[in-house]
Amino acid sequence: MSWLDIAYDVDIWLEIPPRWTIGAVEPWEDDDTRTPQEWATETAELWWDESDEDPGDGGVELLADTLMACVERYPKMFPGFEVLLHLPSPSSLPLPVFVSHFPSESEKDCELRRVTLADGEGAIEKPIVEEFATDSLGKGLRVLRYSVDDESNTVISSLRYAWRSEEHGEYVVIITGSPAPTSVLQALDAVDDLAHSIVLRHNDYVPPTPDEDSAA
Numbered sequence: 001m002s003w004l005d006i007a008y009d010v011d012i013w014l015e016i017p018p019r020w021t022i023g024a025v026e027p028w029e030d031d032d033t034r035t036p037q038e039w040a041t042e043t044a045e046l047w048w049d050e051s052d053e054d055p056g057d058g059g060v061e062l063l064a065d066t067l068m069a070c071v072e073r074y075p076k077m078f079p080g081f082e083v084l085l086h087l088p089s090p091s092s093l094p095l096p097v098f099v100s101h102f103p104s105e106s107e108k109d110c111e112l113r114r115v116t117l118a119d120g121e122g123a124i125e126k127p128i129v130e131e132f133a134t135d136s137l138g139k140g141l142r143v144l145r146y147s148v149d150d151e152s153n154t155v156i157s158s159l160r161y162a163w164r165s166e167e168h169g170e171y172v173v174i175i176t177g178s179p180a181p182t183s184v185l186q187a188l189d190a191v192d193d194l195a196h197s198i199v200l201r202h203n204d205y206v207p208p209t210p211d212e213d214s215a216a
Contacts, residue, residue, distance in 0.1 A: 002168045004101055005205075007197040008084060012190055014043060016071055016083040025080035040067035047090040055090065063090050070094055078175065084194070086176075086187045095187050097176040101200060104164050104171050115173055116143040116160040123147050124155065132192075136199045137163040137172055142192075146181070157181035159191060165200050172200055 008015070017039060019028045034042070044064035048055045055063075067085075074083045078098045085094035105111065113119055118129045118141060127145035134140070140163030149156050158177030165172065174195055178184050 001203040005199040012088040021075045036071040040064045101170045101172045112162045115162040118143045134196045154179045157184040
């Protein structure tokens with residue numbers, strides 16, 4: 001068994017509490033007993049407090065309502081995935097990024113293409129497929145594609161990453177997308193950095209103590 005260690009930049013990312021994402025499909029325990037509304041309100045207040053921007057009238061309430069909507073909507077889109085929100089400014093619209101790992105069924109490269117939708121089924125133009133390697137996860141794929149949502153008939157810009165860990169026998173996947181293509185492109189560097197921060201750990205991994213880190 002494995003787990004994802006994600007060292008995201010807390011200045012531009014926030015995570016929907018795992019008990020509402022991972023915990024929706026498997027047992028999850030933590031000491032945070034806040035309701036979604038309490039979490040959304042407190043997080044909005046904190047985000048604005050740490051910003052140089054002026055929230056003006058209703059800015060905190062607007063962000064709290066937005067975060068509450070994120071909690072209600074995004075964990076249902078990819079059940080069991082961790083959900084991080086790219087939020088470089090409290091006045092920005094959060095971009096959801098879904099991260100997960102699961103057992104691999106094949107060692108073939110075609111499986112990475114399948115997971116990332118690299119071969120273009122349903123795309124309105126040929127996807128941009130690039131090799132994407134990290135120090136921890138090794139070589140993988142990054143795929144930027146555009147498709148049309150069947151229900152709304154709007155163009156969706158999506159970005160997917162996938163790697164196969166031979167050590168763990170698992171895939172690691174990142175998925176994001178938006179009907180506003182510029183939001184995905186503007187977040188591209190941040191999502192790349194997020195990908196580089198991910199480490200797939202064994203369940204028995206014990207993080208080093210601060211003293212051990214300083215000694216290294």
